[in-house]
Amino acid sequence: MSKATTHESAVGHVSGRAIYADEQHPPAGLLSLYPVQAPHAHARILAIDTAAARALPGVHAVLTAADIPGTNDLGPIVHDEPVMPADHVSYFGQAVAWVVADSEAQAMAAARQVKVEYEALPALLDVHAAIAAESFHLPPARVERGDVSAGLAAATHRLSGELLIGGQDHFYLETQACWASIDSEGLVQLVSSTQHPSETQHMVAHVLGIASHRVVCRCLRMGGGFGGKETQANPFAAVAALAAWKTGRPARVKLHRALDMQLTGKRHPFFARFTVGFDDDGLLQAARIDLVADGGWSVDLSPPVLMRAMVHVDNAYFIPHVEVQGRIAKTHLASNTAFRGFGGPQGMVVGEEILDRVARFLGLPVDQVRERNFYREGCTPDRNQTHYGQPVVDNHLPELWAQLRTSSAYDLRRAELDAFNREHPQRKRGLAITPVKFGISFNKTEYNQAGALVLIYSDGSVQLNHGGTEMGQGLHTKMLAVAARTLGISQSRIQIMVTSTDKVPNTSATAASSGSDLNGQAVKAACETLLARMAPIAAASLRVHPLPNPSPIEGEGLKTPGSDRSSPLSPGGREVGREGADEAADIVFADDRVFHRDRPEHSLAFHDVVRSTYNARVSLAATGYYRTPGLSWDPKLGRGHPFYYFAFGAAVCEVEVCGLTGVHSLRRVDLLHDVGDSIAELIDRGQIEGGFVQGMGWLTSEELRWNAQGRLLTDAPSTYKIPTVGDVPEDFRVDLFRRSKPPSTNVIFHSKGVGEPPLMLAIAVREAIRDAVAAFGDARVVELASPSTPEAIYHAIVKVRGA
């Protein structure tokens, strides 16, 4: 498979011609929306007076809850999320109304003239306040194995700790956007920057009180998604659609950055408490872990996010007795949502916190304690089964880990670093190696299905539709590669189509690192259906008209006399003789040619086989469908086989920390990651590098702050620091793991999902910082806040020095 495959829209991107939702040619009469935002985190709405705003020039409507013809709810799991609240404000800045005007400037000006009377109420503004008030969404969730109380009692050592992990804004560069219009047939046409067009379609239908078949949602491409457009594109599509519905004019929402950051949810902050029992070697015996995710005001996707945290808190480590409890704090903040890793990263940070604390407690090298606790195949008693009952299938991690230790010269550098630290009282270097084991599939079994629609036109050109969305991750590029490889044609013959709900219905979100796995199999299935229809026709043509060499020149078509009417098939092509059927199985489609396996020198051009298939009156359009096999999950018991397979990786990071300022620099990064047999190496490397840096931002520099009223203070890039090129080390080594054993699963072309797992490689940065902080003293516990900003690192150093 092509290793140098570049992004399918690369030329459009470098020349500025790739179009996003808000960059379409504006239709006549396009209106713009702007929200009226509540100045309270929690309040009762007493009255909304829109008269003054409506009287302003250019204003067409002021939308409030009362204008919604259908159901005022966007909750994907629990129905607790009004598009606009009728009576209650649930977070600071919540949109209580939307002004629709000729221009955005007019809408913005009019929004200031909407008079809303509020009665302010007390607000819960962080996870601790919610815990104190016992304010939670839904009952607690549990995942457990063994007898934790007995395991803890029997362990040689026990320790307890707690950790608060900060959230993260998605900061997709393209903010939320949707254009809506009502077409000539009265259908609602949406172009949305959404990772989940089917849900956006469904939600808009629900809000407008119409059936889903009257809404079409398309996604051209997104300027980044990262989970932030999985459910949270829906409110903006809903209000744009409502505006179009009310006014009959096309309408557009494109959020300004500050609005986007104020209105949308983020990666969940987590608060964790743990007690762990272990022996003298640091081997874990039992762990009791309590996780509280800050869900924000509504449930959104918090239950599965929490569950993914609960089933990744083990990361790569076998713990015989485990009890994980998870709760979702209900606070008066924006509703937190999916973000690359979907709770997995928070769970794994807790797991690595535990490993570090155990190792330092015992005075053992942390890397050795990590390795000692790995899940491993072939041990007696079994050490390869997770606490939720699924074995770690194809566990390559010990092998990968050993390779990275060697290739990164870990031991040598550890010795050099210790020498450096002895000589530098105010500068300390830290080194860490951390593993990643990440389960691939949606936890919710139903979502693990996908569809595709492949259309071959009679000239041999192909349109490829699938249910996934392109947000920069290269999904379309991979789908092109899958279709081209399956059909045996060059990619230049294939046009990838805009994702649209009228082509492939009932799709799942492009999420959970599963976009390529699910849609790839669906594309392959559709292509195989088409091949199965074309093969007998090709076999017949080859049998009747074995071609002389050389085969015809591309584009000129078959020159063999009578080829256009040569099909021996009866109408519909169904009655292929015994001989034909046998031969069909031996027909090969490769390099735009079609031939019998044993006679490659006698080949037909692909487009001629297409033409013959058309002439034989055989359909050249096919859907493809896929569901991941063997999955099961009981959310009540917290047990099952939720993941088809696991992605593995490991990272070695080296940092230097300044003892006077807490500033750190990342000196070198070595990443080794498992993508299986890569479908597009360049794209996979991009996911690994980009995921790592995004994870590093979450753990080191991206800090969300709210004021005492619940207003987000960090709502701009000036106050919310995502990584820049200066944060990325010059020495940045990335390698793809080559597994020594073939996989037992059948993922598309034996690749592996790569969207999320590399983000968690960045935990090595956090652990390397902790290692450097530890070098400032002799503490047996190094408490380090997350994110580890210079301020947090400085406080950690002070504590270590005082210990």
Add this chain to the structure above:
Amino acid sequence: MNPAPHLLRLNINGQCHTRAVAPAITLLDFLREEIGLTGSKRGCDLGECGCCAVLVDGAPMLSCLLPAADLEASAITTIEGIGCGSDLHPLQEAMIEHGAIQCGYCTPAMVLNGVALFAREPHPDEHAMQTTIAATTCRCTGYNAIRNAYRAVAAREESR
């Protein structure tokens, strides 16, 4: 309350565009909303993310901060004015080849800033490239591939 429109005439990518616009319109809004040149992106409206970069008389500037009315005497180059069809600038080619593009929203600015740098200095040092890339925020790539694309252009025998 809206001030009277102002007739504005700008030279963009070698073409003259005249529009009646609000006097305070930014260059970014002029490009995107009036001319339909959407290659310059609106990432933050604050001059922080760098995605709205254009060249004004060859120098990179942030179009979200520039009053369009100040630029009537200037030659403005947007991403749409770089390269021509299949004849891409070497940096555009290198960005493609090195996989320096994911969602593409920062890409026009990354290209324009680099085009200005390489025009000024065909073989810039690491520091100059780092500073240039640092003008733009990228959320997807982790910058490594972008840096490698810049390095590849800087290492070329012949500058353009």
